Amino acid sequence: MRATLLYGAGDVRVEEVPDPVIRQPSDALVRVLRSCICGSDLWPYEAHNGRPVRIGHEFLGVVEEVGADVAGLRRGDVVVAPFMYADNTCEFCAEGLHTSCRGGGMWGAGDVDGGQGEAVRVPQAQGTLVRLPVGEDAALLPSLLTLADVFPTGHHAAVTAGVGPRTTVVVVGDGAVGLSAVLAARRLGAERIVLLGRHKDRTDLGVEFGATDVVAERGAEAVARVKELTGGRGAHAVLECVGLGEAMDTALRVTRAGGTISRVGAPQYQQVSFGGPAFMKNLTLTGGVAPVRAYIEDLLPDVLEGRVNPGRVFDLTLPLAEAPAGYAAMASRTALKVLLHP
C-alpha cells in the first residue's frame, strides 16, 4: 500500500510500504477513507532529521478485518480513530485520560502505522475505534474525521478551562485547533469569545463558529485590546491553541485573576513564566494532550445531527498522492487544514 513518510525537513513522500496485517488478537485492519494533516505534523515537518518515519495520526475508515479478541467491531463498519490508541480499560482510561493509557501509544511510532496511508493496523482496536452510523460516502465524513483530533482537542481546552455559560473566553490562535476551540466554547454556552488571530479568512470562520470579537493585534497590543474588551480584567478562561512561548506569554497576560489558561498547542517551549505574578493572581495552568477517546461519544450526536460543522476547518482536499503539496500548503499558511482521500 501507499503511505506518507517524512524524510527530512520539508521532505514528505508518498511511497509503497508493506501492507498491514493482524499481528495481535487485539488488532484490527482499517482501510482509510479520509485522513488529514495536523498543525502538529508541521513541527516535525519543519525539523525532522534522521531516518524516514511514518507520519499522520488522524484517520477514518472501514474495518477490513479484526483480531480474535476484538468484540463489537466487524468488517464493513465505518470507524474513526483517536490520535492515540488506547485499551479503554486501564485505570487511566477509566478516568478519561486515554492519552496516558498503559497499553496505548502513538500512530507512526515504532512498528505502528501512521494515519496518512491507504490502510492502518490498529492496536487495541476494541478500545480505540469508535463506530460511526454512516456509509462510506457520507457527506459528513470531513466533520466526523475531526473527531480524531482537532475538534475534541479544542473541546479539551474548553472543558479543562471550565468554560460554560457566562464565561468570557479568549482563544489564542486562529489555526484549526483555535477555531475548533471557539466552536467548542460556543457549544458549551460561552457568550463572549474573543479570538486572537491575524488571518482574516480564518478569523471569519471563527466568527461563524461563535467568536464574538476578533483581535488581530499581537503581543502587547493584543493584551491591551483584550483588557479593553474585558473591563481591564482579562478573561476567566484562556485557551492557548498555538504551542509557541509567545502565545503562552500572551495567554498568561490576558487571564483574569483567578482564571485558567488551558493549553492544547503542542509546546515548543520548555519553561513557562509562572512565578510571582501568576502566583499573586492565583492563575491556573491546565490542559495538555487531548484524551480524544473520552470525548467522542459526547461530541458525536451534535456532529451527526449537524448542530456543529467542525469539518469546515478543511479548506483544501487532495488525494493521498499529493500529500507533499498539502504539507507545503499548510506550512506556507495558504491552507488552514488539508483533507486527504485515497
Added chain:
Amino acid sequence: MRATLLYGAGDVRVEEVPDPVIRQPSDALVRVLRSCICGSDLWPYEAHNGRPVRIGHEFLGVVEEVGADVAGLRRGDVVVAPFMYADNTCEFCAEGLHTSCRGGGMWGAGDVDGGQGEAVRVPQAQGTLVRLPVGEDAALLPSLLTLADVFPTGHHAAVTAGVGPRTTVVVVGDGAVGLSAVLAARRLGAERIVLLGRHKDRTDLGVEFGATDVVAERGAEAVARVKELTGGRGAHAVLECVGLGEAMDTALRVTRAGGTISRVGAPQYQQVSFGGPAFMKNLTLTGGVAPVRAYIEDLLPDVLEGRVNPGRVFDLTLPLAEAPAGYAAMASRTALKVLLHP
C-alpha cells in the same frame, strides 16, 4: 507604640513608631494580642536592601476603635485579620478571591502598619476582620492566630488541588505551611498523605497532623521513593509548600498523569518547567497566594471545637521585644514558627 522594622538582611529591630489613628471612616484600630513570624517573612529578612520597612502580616487582637462606616464590629471584640486586607464586597471578593480585591492590600506596604507591633490601623475593617467568640486570654489564641495565614494557606493548597476522600496527596515541605497542608488535607478526608521533609521533629508533628508516610530523601531519591509508595504513578494532588524551584521540580516529578500541583509557597523562581512532559501528562498547576478571608468561617468551627489544633506549629513564644531573636531562630531552622505577644 513599638513595632518591628526590617533594616536590612538579617537586621530586624523593634522600635517606637507612631501610634496608629483612624484615617478613613472604613478603618479600625486593633490592639494586638498575638502576632507571629511567617516563613515568607524570611525571604525579605534574608535579602532586604533599602530603607527600613514595617514587617509582619499575621495578627489577632482587640478592637479599640472603629471608623464611622464600620458596621458589625465594636470596641472590645476579639478579631483575627487575614494576611491581606480586603473590602469583602468587590467582584473578586464575591468570587472568594480576596487577595485580588481592588480595595485591598498588604500589611506593611506604604503607610499601612505591619502586623508585628502593639497595634494596627486596619483599612477596610468591616470586610477584613473576623470576630472570634473568645476572650483575650483564651487558650485557643495560637490556633486562632493561624487563621490569619498558615492554616488557610495549607487549606488553599488542598482545596485548589481537589483533595478529598480517596485522594493520594503529596506535601512538599515540612515548614509550618507544609504541616498545615497536611492537617488541611486530612480534614478534607485524604486517606494517604505523603510528607516530604528532612526535619524529624517537624515530620513527627506532620504525622500527628495526619501524614501517613514521611519521605526524608531529597531530589531524585525523593521522587523514586514517592513513586514506590504510589505504585509507580505519583499522586493526584501535590501540594508545593516551599516556594523554591527545586521543590517545584520535585512536585512536578511526583505528580500522577492527570494530577494537580498546587503551590502556596511564595515563588522564589520565575520559570516553571512545564513544557512537553507536563503537557503529555495533562498536569495542572494551580494555587497561589491564599485568599484567607474566604476560608475563615469554614475553618473556624473546627478550631473552636478543638477538632484541629493548627496552633501546634508554634514551637517558640517570645515577647515582641525579642522578635529579632525569633527571626534568627526561624532563619536557622531552630524554630518552626515563632509566636509573639506584647
